[in-house]
Amino acid sequence: MTNFRVPGRGRVQHGKPVTFTFDSKTFRGLEGDTVASALLANGVHLMGRSFKYHRPRGPVSAGSEEPNALVGTRRGKGQFEPNTRATVQEIWNGLQVNSQNKYPSLKFDIGAVNDRAYMLFSAGFYYKTFMWPKSFWDKVYEPFIRSAAGLGVSPSEPDPDHYASRYLHTDVLVVGAGPAGLAAARSAASAGLRVTLVDENAEAGGTLLSEPQVEINGQPAWTWLASELAELEKLGVRIMTRTTAIGYYHQNMVGLCQKLTDHLKTPDAATPRERLWRVRAGQVILAQGALEKPLVFDGNDRPGVMLAGAAQTYLNRYGVRVGSRAVVATSHDSAWYAAFDLAEAGTFVEAIVDTRQEPRSDLVTEAKRRGITVLAGYTVTGTSGRLRVSSVRVNKVQNGKVLEAETLTCDCLLMCGGWTPSLHLFSHTKGSLQWDPEAQTFLPDRKTEDCQIAGAGRGLWGIEAALTDGRDMGAACAKALGKSPAVASVSVGNDRPGTGVSHTELPTDLNPGKARAFVDYQNDVTAKDLRLAVREGMRSIEHVKRYTTNGMATDQGKMSNINGLNIAADALGKPQPQVGLTTFRPPYTPTTFGALAGYHRGDHFEVTRKTPIDGWAEAHGAVFEPVSQWRRAWYFPKPGEDMEEAVSRECRATRASLGIFDASTLGKIEVVGPDAVEFMNRMYTNPWTKLAPGRTRYGLLLGDDGFIRDDGVIGRLTNDRFHITTTTGGAARVLNMMEDYLQTEWPDLKVWLTSTTEQWSTIALNGPNARNLLEPFVEGLDLSDEAFPHMSIAECTVAGFPSRLFRVSFTGELGFEVNVPARYGRALWEKLFEAGQKYDICPYGTETMHVLRAEKGYIIVGQDTDGTVTPYDAGQGWAVGKTKPDFVGKRGLARPDLAAEGRKQLVGLLTKDGKTKLEEGAQIVFDPNQPIPMKMVGHVTSSYHSVAAGRPIAMALVEGGYSRMGETVYIPMPFGTVEATITGTVFYDPEGERLKL
């Protein structure tokens, strides 16, 4: 195995070897290595296959922008991750790494036939190929595309890791801990501000980690870095590494994803894998630097072809030479320094190929001093080598003419097409960009948030420029926050300032139509594809992007967007700003679902509200159903019972003797004040003035539009105090609506609202034995029908607990609802249940409650109504106080269409065969023989098997239903058409005798 490690060089721990596997083969790296740097140190460039053509690929970068070296990593059972960037993942002993998109092996891959057929896979290939015949789409094309789509294999096991999240408030958030970010943090922190400095890399330093030759204020770069970080920490700066600012949202909210354990062999079990930070910052400083652009030429994707800056990073930060014989191809000064560094480390530099006719003379002199051949005014026209570059074809360009080719032997080709300021986060804010024609790039222009962009992120070049700018931007933020920071001077030695030019595809003497000159490596988009898209009519960069998929891969076009734009603009013959730049969207780099879900999984998935009696229900085998945020006991099956059997038994037991039901989730609102009754009159349809204290009334609440919003039984405790109940799901909504009216429409009313939903546990007792059970427990109240008739309320004690007792029924049986302070709910329930044994007391759930109320024709808001139903439609016209001067919804009800004849009205339905239970939601027609599409005249709202009626019963909204009593309607179902008769909605005890026991 060849060793490309440079002893003693870089920031890796040379004394601490680490072993890991790549495609089951064991490799040795060093602590501090990434997968990519460790493999490169072993001479391995081939790390994956490309998505469309299955071309062999190796790392092209050394950072998070990597489009090629995507691998699968496995840390343990269930801890498999596809598409991990090898350039980011740190190694540890035992890490398992696998290459992707290859079969049967990375070095010999059958899918590479796509590469031979590349002329077929042009831009818009899918749109053109998978058009006809139409019938092929479902069975052939879509499955094919789906199996071909996506890189890597999705994890198939549950994720055993856990994830976390936090909120963070900071005065200044600095994104990027390179020289600009460090200087900005220093300025802001020394002004006494709370400063947070984040960087996606394993350690802070940014460019300084790749340029150790720099001297800052007389200190070597890395010495200065260490002392500066210590100083920042002393100033209280929160420094977070392995932390990516993934999105920049409104009002300086920035999302950070912090990776905590992926780099550890044995993380602490209590430590989450990742943590999402929701940061609210007074000021944000974007110091994200610039990303190096590839040059676009035929064969620019072969393993061994990489960015010059990346090679410099591998050398200086990781102590790895990316090859032993390098050709450097560039249009920017920066790559010259990479060449010099590599030459110094022992790599033979075959030549520096510069596209510019006259590169900077000091660089040329330096190259000559080192014996490096300089080819100025050259182009690159091809590479060769199957799994690794072995030579590069270059040509002199003279007066726009590409001359004869020369071939240079190499094992790595380092390219640089200039640098693109990283504008991703700025783009998230919808800040506008300005085209800089000289630098041939976009720069940040008008800002929409309180932020500053510092350093290379706004087109500056060189360490000194970055430090100075960062310092000033930090000071600007401090000033904006009302501080006056001290600003120190900066001196930098051995800096490497530079400039460059920008290109579209490099000129070639060969047929450009056959060139595989890649622009987007991850999605295999070539320059030819972009030009084809323009020829086929794409004009906007957004269309070009979608047609070619340029910039649509997981790297979001970090390398490809500007090259793509330049080529598209050239093909269109328009300046770049007129063609436009596609919008970057969060997240900046791929982010796990785990990080976004945070703590919300398993037991903590979402808030599940439970009543004080919930634990009893659970212990007694209840099956639960969710009702808004609550979980409620649905039914209580006995061993061997299914739901229908359990519900029938519960219904029968309640009507025969006694049922007990947990109604604690009912919304409750206390209305108090001298104007309480006036408020009630205005809010509800019913009249309240004459309701005496100690009495209750069914209340109906409408919206302005006249449609039913909520209902419930309301008790008047005193002249100035009402106890409202609402539906379970409507509690919060109703209180909000009432507060809204009170605060905006009637601020003059002396009345106040308090939610008491959770103050009370509510136990409903229903059945002929309800009073017999309750009476011995009650003190301070005569429970007889004469003294405490149906629809009464009183304060008393029940089993020694202070109580608000309602006589009310939602079943049609004699009924009471006992409200006790929530802490006593469970105890009271247990006492009643125990004493109720002699009445065969039966706990029942929400399903039985639904059946019993349907047998009586009592509506459920939201089931029998849907927001388009008036009180008259629902048979509740009796609840509307017609002589009241006003109430919410009164004017709505007067609208002609709401007062019209023949609206959908709530009626009963009985199936003619007496056996078929209708399906809730089923559509109803008058004539089953009419042509399809039939005219639908309503739908079934409630449908149950009724023990009391001895047959299925249903309620439905039917056009003109009230005037169609006895008529037949039809319900077409998949199994056949069901006939049903329209009836009234009361199926049991129509006289209400059972309420009067």
Next chain:
Amino acid sequence: MTAHINLSQAGVLAKSLAASVTLLEPVARFSLRTGAAGQAKLSAALGLTLPTKVGQRTQAGQTEVLCLGPDEWMLHTSESLAGTILQACESVYADAPHSLTEISDREVTVRIEGPKASELLTLGCPRDLDKLPVGEARRTVFDGATIILWRDAAETYRIDVWRSFAPHLISLLQTGCGELAAE
């Protein structure tokens, strides 16, 4: 699946080197609502001055009052004093119309204390806690549930939360106690 916590037993719910979470014994709680005109008479009846800035608190004996809105206060007092509060307010009702509604059982209170108590709260509370002075309180949210957050000392807080939301909230505080201790 859902979180289970026994809310009838006061005591320590979680404890680590970072922080501890304790369910406190029940207290009497009232929501007091009144307009500007009634405040002076109610203050006199209660023997304290109702604070008028949202978030401000006053304490008189065992009774604590927190201003939650221009016309809204939260009263906490010992259970033995609940009747006294009810009578005191009732006695001025005619001259100072108001709503005094008992909500002792609507919510429960947990205390959070320890070196990382503030940090623990950042798991679920989006407010800037540096801007919540000791001795004040705020109505805010924690992991989706409405809470009242009382800051009693630099690293001592109380959270009032509606009873049914408490298990969800407490389970995250328990997770957080372990997570912060591992840092």
